[in-house]
Structures are given as structure tokens and as C-alpha cells.
Amino acid sequence: MSRRFNFTGRTKILREDVTIILDSQGNKLTCNVQLKLNGYDLKPDAEVVVEAERGRVLRIRHDWGHAGKAFTLDGASSQFDISSMGDPEDVRYRVLVVEPGSCRLLATAESVEAHNTQDGQTPQRSLLPIVMRDLHGGVWELENMGDTPTLVLDSALGTKQEIKSSPILLSLLPGVIRAILTYLAHDQQGTGDDESDAGDGSTSNMWLEQGKKWAGCPCPKTIEHSEIDDWAQKAVTGFSREKKLRANLANAMDMTKED
Numbered sequence: 001m002s003r004r005f006n007f008t009g010r011t012k013i014l015r016e017d018v019t020i021i022l023d024s025q026g027n028k029l030t031c032n033v034q035l036k037l038n039g040y041d042l043k044p045d046a047e048v049v050v051e052a053e054r055g056r057v058l059r060i061r062h063d064w065g066h067a068g069k070a071f072t073l074d075g076a077s078s079q080f081d082i083s084s085m086g087d088p089e090d091v092r093y094r095v096l097v098v099e100p101g102s103c104r105l106l107a108t109a110e111s112v113e114a115h116n117t118q119d120g121q122t123p124q125r126s127l128l129p130i131v132m133r134d135l136h137g138g139v140w141e142l143e144n145m146g147d148t149p150t151l152v153l154d155s156a157l158g159t160k161q162e163i164k165s166s167p168i169l170l171s172l173l174p175g176v177i178r179a180i181l182t183y184l185a186h187d188q189q190g191t192g193d194d195e196s197d198a199g200d201g202s203t204s205n206m207w208l209e210q211g212k213k214w215a216g217c218p219c220p221k222t223i224e225h226s227e228i229d230d231w232a233q234k235a236v237t238g239f240s241r242e243k244k245l246r247a248n249l250a251n252a253m254d255m256t257k258e259d
Helices: 160-164 167-187 203-215 225-242 245-258
Strands: 018-025 028-035 047-054 058-066 076-081 092-098 105-112 130-133 140-143 150-154
Touching (some): 028 047, 028 058, 028 092, 058 076, 130 160, 140 167, 167 203, 167 245, 225 245
Parallel strands (some): 130 150
Antiparallel strands (some): 018 028, 028 076, 047 092
């Protein structure tokens, strides 16, 4: 059930008191959240909620339990299924400790990253997360463009691992990148000076910085679609040269002929 939280007067939970571990078995992806809350002035009956989210589009909310069970030195843990998120890349987690009844937020940990059980490393952040979904005859779509552009591929094409190692993805990337850069170039019009925004670390600005590098010039500050489209095309050509896309596609075609 969806709840609205009162965010005033909250305490910040330190990152070292939150451990999130991912475990992948077959097609199931689970998330184990361990908390240590003994160092905080919290009521034992306070409710703990964990949210897994990718941008503003995908979100899973998990009722972790009561804060009191994490008052020991070793803390306590609870796990939940996040398989519906698809790829764990770029998924962020929030921990919310809430007063029962009033829903007043007592403590929070924001933008926490998970770790893999296999190597203890944080999952790699991808500039272009990929999600597999039934597109009912379509091949690809883009979603979450205003936050973290995400490429949705039709699940009938194969598994994500198969797609990443096949020429299919290579052939799609120029069109995908052009669509993203065109959208973001239009979206950033009127947002202010490039220099003041470029260092904010958002995915949108990371894309525009990449476009600037590939095109050899910054995104034009104009509402003229033709100028933005020309810039996006230059960026795609620069990307293709950098990744040796033409040669890689030609090699893939030659291998197909041999088979």
C-alpha cells in the first residue's frame, strides 16, 4: 500500500550502517538489506521501509520490519525480490525509518548502492541500462528519458547476455544514441549555462558531455530542431568512429556468411 511520508526532522543513517547485497540465482534477483541501528535514538517499534528504485519510473517498496531488531551490535537483515527491476545496474536504494501512525520520517539513508555476492564489488553503473520486456512485435524503446535513459529490448530477441555479445546491439546503438541526445538537447533548453550544469553528475548531463566529446562541439543552445539534429548526427558519427562500429559490424557479417 502506498504511503506518504513526512520528511521533516529526520536523522541521517550512516552508509557504514547499511549493507545491501544482491544475490542472483537463475532468473531470480534478491536483495538482502542489513541494518545496524543501535547508535541512533530511534523507537524500537518504528517501521523500517526499504525502497529500490531506478529513476522515477521503477520502484519496489519492502517492509523491512521494526527498527528494534537492528539494535544489536551485529544488526539484522531482511531480503526481498527485485527481479521485476530487470538489470540491477543503476538501481539505488533508500532506507526509511517511520514513526507508526503519523508516518513521520525519523531517519533515512539515501542513494545507497548494492554489492554483488560474487565479488563484493558495487554493480557497474551503466550510462545506458538495458531492460528486456515483451514489446509485442516491437524491437526497442526508450524510457525514463528525463532521468536515466533506459533501453528496452524485446525479450524475444534473446537474453540480455546474448544481446550484448551479438551484432544486434551494435546495429541499434546509433539510432538509440541519436534519439537520446536529440531528446536531452531539446530538454535542456532554457536550463542555464552549460558550465554551471555540467558538473552536477546527473545522467542527463553525462550524456550531453559524451555528445559534446563525440561531436567535437557542445550541444547548441537553440530551439531549432535542424541544428540539434545535425549536432546529434555528428555525435553519433563520432561515437561510431570511437567504437570502430563499422569494422565490428562488417566482421560480424563476415562471420555470419561463414556459418
